[in-house]
Amino acid sequence: MPNWPRRPFGNERDGSVNPAEATAVREAAERIIRGSSLAEVCRAWDAAGLLTATLAHWTPATLGDMLRSPRVAGLMPDGATVGQWSPVLPVGTWHAMCAALTARNPAKGHGAPGRLAWLLSGIATCQPCGASVAIRWVGGLAAGRPYYTCRNGHVSIPAREADAHIRAGIVEAHTRRRALLTDAAPTVDTAPMIEAVRRLDAKIAETRAAYLADAIELADMTAVTAKLRGDRDAAQSTLDSAEIATARSRSAEALAAEWDSLDLAQRRAVLTGLNLRITIARGFGWTVAERISVTDADATDAGEDAPDA
Numbered sequence: 001m002p003n004w005p006r007r008p009f010g011n012e013r014d015g016s017v018n019p020a021e022a023t024a025v026r027e028a029a030e031r032i033i034r035g036s037s038l039a040e041v042c043r044a045w046d047a048a049g050l051l052t053a054t055l056a057h058w059t060p061a062t063l064g065d066m067l068r069s070p071r072v073a074g075l076m077p078d079g080a081t082v083g084q085w086s087p088v089l090p091v092g093t094w095h096a097m098c099a100a101l102t103a104r105n106p107a108k109g110h111g112a113p114g115r116l117a118w119l120l121s122g123i124a125t126c127q128p129c130g131a132s133v134a135i136r137w138v139g140g141l142a143a144g145r146p147y148y149t150c151r152n153g154h155v156s157i158p159a160r161e162a163d164a165h166i167r168a169g170i171v172e173a174h175t176r177r178r179a180l181l182t183d184a185a186p187t188v189d190t191a192p193m194i195e196a197v198r199r200l201d202a203k204i205a206e207t208r209a210a211y212l213a214d215a216i217e218l219a220d221m222t223a224v225t226a227k228l229r230g231d232r233d234a235a236q237s238t239l240d241s242a243e244i245a246t247a248r249s250r251s252a253e254a255l256a257a258e259w260d261s262l263d264l265a266q267r268r269a270v271l272t273g274l275n276l277r278i279t280i281a282r283g284f285g286w287t288v289a290e291r292i293s294v295t296d297a298d299a300t301d302a303g304e305d306a307p308d309a
């Protein structure tokens, strides 16, 4: 059973679907996907006598907020987790509708597909309350700036600066570990070189074993192992330079370029895959970097019970 303070449009408080309202939402979604505006849908709903769940008239703003809400697709506010109520719209329809709304009005993307328009939306959390942050435009659409904000009003941080800080952190961490952001093939295949070194090590060991078993003379063993050691050192040095070349190819600039080449969904997947806990603290006069804390989610999870929503 959902924990709603009041009935949302399209659902009953027990989570079941309100058939008449759900039909209206489905028709509205289809119209919006085909190109209708929120104002047109509002007029149609007014004509049909459809009011909000609190019996108010719909406006394009309230209608847009309602339609963009992941709740409509049966999803939690993160836009991904399935909630414990019946969806009013199939998830695919809801995504298509949100995409149509966002395409017409990019700054208004508060719903999950809109959230995806920014790197940390729904990923970073508010340090005081733990709610995930969403984008809010401050200063109007024309000259405004996007901020990651907590819905409870605790934190608000410039989104572009925050994204740049995360990008720098990801690049630095991967440079240190000489790891690629994604599973791209290494530039040099070092496996045959590693195998060559291993084979020569084995031959040296065999030669020594043969001497110990009286199969060869000491002078022969010394001569053979000296030759093998020379070959082995050469193979090792080839391997070393290959590894250095590979590491150099994973330089900070290369990783930054790789990050920049990823699309937003891929960048978000990298962040999610790293299992990081990104929290944003309050702070007047603090820098963006000082306010963002990035830790290993597993390292701080101990003793915390995830509440069942």
Ligand SMILES: [Zn+2]
Binding pocket: 126, 127, 128, 129, 130, 131, 150, 151, 152, 153, 154, 155
């Ligand atoms: Zn908060």
